Amino acid sequence: xxxxxxxxxxxxxxxxxxxxxxxxxxxxxxxxxxxxxxxxxxxxxxxxxxxxxxxxxxxxxxxxxxxxxxxxxxxxxxxxxxxxxxxxxxxxxxxxxxxxxxxxxxxxxxxxxxxxxxxxxxxxxxxxxxxxxxxxxxxxxxxxxxxxxxxxxxxxxxxxxxxxxxxxxxxxxxxxxxxxxxxxxxxxxxxxxxxxxxxxxxxxxxxxxxxxxxxxxxxxxxxxxxxxxxxxxxxxxxxxxxxxxxxxxxxxxxxxxxxxxxxxxxxxxxxxxxxxxxxxxxxxxxxxxxxxxxxxxxxxxxxxxxxxxxxxxxxxxxxxxxxxxxxxxxxxxxxxxxxxxxxxxxxxxxxxxxxxxxxxxxxxxxxxxxxxxxxxxxxxxxxxxxxxxxxxxxxxxxxxxxxxxxxxxxxxxxxxxxxxxxxxxxxxxxxxxxxxxxxxxxxxxxxxxxxxxxxxxxxxxxxxxxxxxxxxxxxxxxxxxxxxxxxxxxxxxxxxxxxxx
Numbered sequence: 001x002x003x004x005x006x007x008x009x010x011x012x013x014x015x016x017x018x019x020x021x022x023x024x025x026x027x028x029x030x031x032x033x034x035x036x037x038x039x040x041x042x043x044x045x046x047x048x049x050x051x052x053x054x055x056x057x058x059x060x061x062x063x064x065x066x067x068x069x070x071x072x073x074x075x076x077x078x079x080x081x082x083x084x085x086x087x088x089x090x091x092x093x094x095x096x097x098x099x100x101x102x103x104x105x106x107x108x109x110x111x112x113x114x115x116x117x118x119x120x121x122x123x124x125x126x127x128x129x130x131x132x133x134x135x136x137x138x139x140x141x142x143x144x145x146x147x148x149x150x151x152x153x154x155x156x157x158x159x160x161x162x163x164x165x166x167x168x169x170x171x172x173x174x175x176x177x178x179x180x181x182x183x184x185x186x187x188x189x190x191x192x193x194x195x196x197x198x199x200x201x202x203x204x205x206x207x208x209x210x211x212x213x214x215x216x217x218x219x220x221x222x223x224x225x226x227x228x229x230x231x232x233x234x235x236x237x238x239x240x241x242x243x244x245x246x247x248x249x250x251x252x253x254x255x256x257x258x259x260x261x262x263x264x265x266x267x268x269x270x271x272x273x274x275x276x277x278x279x280x281x282x283x284x285x286x287x288x289x290x291x292x293x294x295x296x297x298x299x300x301x302x303x304x305x306x307x308x309x310x311x312x313x314x315x316x317x318x319x320x321x322x323x324x325x326x327x328x329x330x331x332x333x334x335x336x337x338x339x340x341x342x343x344x345x346x347x348x349x350x351x352x353x354x355x356x357x358x359x360x361x362x363x364x365x366x367x368x369x370x371x372x373x374x375x376x377x378x379x380x381x382x383x384x385x386x387x388x389x390x391x392x393x394x395x396x397x398x399x400x401x402x403x404x405x406x407x408x409x410x411x412x413x414x415x416x417x418x419x420x421x422x423x424x425x426x427x428x429x430x431x432x433x434x435x436x437x438x439x440x441x442x443x444x445x446x447x448x449x450x451x452x453x454x455x456x457x458x459x460x461x462x463x464x465x466x467x468x469x470x471x472x473x474x475x476x477x478x479x480x481x482x483x484x485x486x487x488x489x490x491x492x493x494x495x496x497x498x499x500x501x
Contacts, residue, residue, distance in 0.1 A: 004031040006067040006213050007052065007182060013060035014051050021047050021056055022236050029182070034208055035215045036223050036230045040252060041424040041452040044236035045217040046092070049184045052215060053090040067181040067213075075137055086135045089175035090184040093423040093450060094367060095167075120158040123151055123170060130174045138179025139210055145173035148203060161290065164191045164363045164446070165315025165479075176207065183207065185216035190450050191363060193314040193479050201225050219452070220250055258458045264407050265465040268400065269438055275305030275471040280441050281326055282339035288321055288332050288497075295321045296497045305440065308467055308474040308487045312501075313494035319477055320364065322494065323443055326475075328354040341440070355385040359434030362445035362477075366426060375421055375429045376414035379404060382433035397436075404432040407462065424451055431459060435466065442466075445477040460485045 008028040014021050022044070029035060037045040050056055054063070068084040121129070127142045146152055149169045154162065162170060168191045175183060189197050204226045208214060216224075223230065227247075232240040234253055242250055281303040288296040296318045303309060313319050324330035325338060328351040338345045341357055359382070369387060371378060377389035379401045384391045393401070405411050410432070413425050421429065431447050444463065448456040460483070467474055467487040476488055493501035 004066070004070075005029075006031055006065075008064040008066075009051065009061070010064060011061035012051065012058065012063065014056035014058050016047075016050070016056050020059070022051060024061070025051075025236075025238060027231065027238065029213050029215060031211075031213060032208070033213055033229055034204065034224075034227045036227045037215065037217045037233060038220050038223075038230055038250065038252065039233035041455055042422065043233040045233055046186050046422070047236060048231075048233065049090060049092075049186055049215065049217065052182070053088055053184055054085060071136070071181060077135070079135055082135055086178070087181045088184065089178045089180040089182075090186075091171055091175055091188065092186050093190070095171060120160040122156050122158055123162070124155040126159055126170070127151075127174060127177065131177045134178050136179040136181075140176040140179050142177065145176050148176075148206060149173040157293075163316045163320055165193055165196060168192055169196065169315075172203075176212075180212060183212050183214045185214065187217050187450050189218060189222055191315075191446065191479075195314060197222075197479075220252060223247055258409070258454065258461065260461050260465055261407070262465065264403060265462070265469050268403055268407065268435075269466060269470040269472075275440055275473075277305055277342050277440060279303075279339055279342055280305055280307075280473045283325070284337040286322075286325065286336045286338065288318075288325070288330070288336075294497055296494075299494070299497075299499045301492055301499070303441075303473050303475070305473055306471045307490055308485070309476065309490040309492060310484055310488045311475055311477045311492050311494075317494040318497040319494060320362070320445070323360075323362070323445060323475070323477075326441075327358055327360050327443060352385065356437070357439055358441045358443060359437065359439040360443045360445075361427075361430045361434045361447055362443075363449055364445075366423070366430060369418075369426075369430065371418050373418055374414065375410065375416050375418050375425070376401060376405065378418045378429050379432045379436055382436040400436055401432075404436050408432055408458065424455065427451065428455065428459070435462075438470065439472065441473045441475070443475045446479070447476075448478065448480075448483045456483060463487065 006029050009026055012025045013023045027048070037048055039045050065084050068087055071087055127145065131142050146155070149172060151169065151173060154166060172188065189200060192200065201224050204214060204224055208226060218224070228244055230242045230247060230250060231238055232250065232252065279302065281301060283299060283301040286296055286299045287294065299322065311319055311322070321330065325333045325336070326340065334346045340354055343349055371388040373381070373389040380393045380397065381389050383393050383397050405414050408428055410425070410428060413421060413429065418426060418429065427447065427450060434442060434444070448459050451459065463474070463485045464487050466472060467485070474487065476484060478484060491501050492499060
């Protein structure tokens with residue numbers, strides 16, 4: 001029935017751990033509606049999804065779920081443990097897949113090592129397993145989601161080998177196999193290429209037509225056309241509710257402006273000498289294959305000191321594999337003609353010799369980066385390229401960590417445990433970790449992913465300032481043209497593993 005109440009947060013006060021997240025908040029969703037949650041980073045968008053999913057402790061008020069009551073009246077559950085959670089699919093930003101034996105999680109380098117990656121299930125195996133777990137009745141099955149998300153070419157591909165965008169499509173597909181009545185999506189457009197983002201509206205429309213209500217977080221300038229209502233949040237409070245007719249007039253509150261102190265940047269880069277290398281990266285006819293699948297085919301590329309490159313390509317074009325050859329994570333580098341920092345791969349240098357010359361950040365690194373260290377310690381770990389604070393830093397290095405946190409306006413986050421920080425804070429912390437050692441090469445793979453416009457401006461401003469003050473070479477990956485720093489003046493574009501520009 002159209003306009004039927006599905007969910008109501010009634011004067012809700014909720015906490016996570018010891019922290020009160022929402023106070024006296026009211027919100028409701030009706031059938032046929034699609035809601036967008038808008039606001040600056042830290043405004044409470046993701047937290048509201050968590051509250052709806054039932055992941056916060058209710059201190060006062062209540063969460064009313066008529067969608068659950070209606071379902072069990074029509075489908076008396078056979079499983080005694082069946083509850084409202086079986087009718088909600090929630091896709092947070094961070095995720096983890098399990099291996100075939102379901103005993104451990106994957107690690108970042110595993111996706112590039114054929115021997116290790118065989119322990120990962122295929123796309124088809126994963127979807128079949130998710131379908132079998134579903135306790136709710138509905139119209140969504142494996143064949144239907146494979147068709148909707150165009151996963152047919154990926155059926156036999158192992159999960160660990162999927163690109164960031166391919167993984168996003170797979171997770172969306174799997175969420176529907178639960179046959180939920182409510183679908184919660186945190187930044188679903190993030191990581192998708194232009195083609196997939198364009199098709200996203202029709203995907204959402206088909207989901208809504210099947211009887212599923214959707215609540216998603218997104219940017220103001222990326223509200224899908226199927227969205228019927230929008231909520232503007234600020235400081236974990238609902239500031240405004242708008243219907244579709246008023247979307248064009250939505251304006252978020254003006255956050256504090258960001259002013260870059262050039263003297264701080266000069267201080268942070270002053271210890272970097274002029275590059276002693278003639279060639280940062282040299283590739284000649286590089287080809288990477290896994291079984292019968294060719295990921296890269298005949299790619300040549302030369303990067304000299306001080307050059308700033310944009311690396312472009314659709315999801316699955318081979319960008320991550322290309323970067324893995326540079327960053328020392330892919331063993332197939334030894335089977336190709338690759339020179340890094342004037343030394344041919346395989347001539348005696350270790351992976352750590354390579355990594356100490358590179359500052360690296362990517363969406364995949366964020367997914368696999370788990371540490372109970374503080375954010376300050378994570379930045380400091382960049383001096384030793386460890387996934388956590390495993391080696392102490394000296395007094396000068398500690399001072400540089402403080403200065404980087406100050407430059408990126410993250411002083412208050414320094415003492416916070418990295419795992420408990422918001423995904424946006426984690427991304428900027430990893431960016432500081434990549435830059436803190438003044439490397440001769442920065443690889444920034446979608447560093448602005450999930451950041452609001454103010455944070456994006458801050459990142460671009462800092463990258464431009466660092467490149468202006470030093471001879472650092474840069475590889476920058478993004479699906480958004482407007483996110484590119486002004487310093488970028490070279491382009492390499494991949495299509496299906498081949499260089500076309």
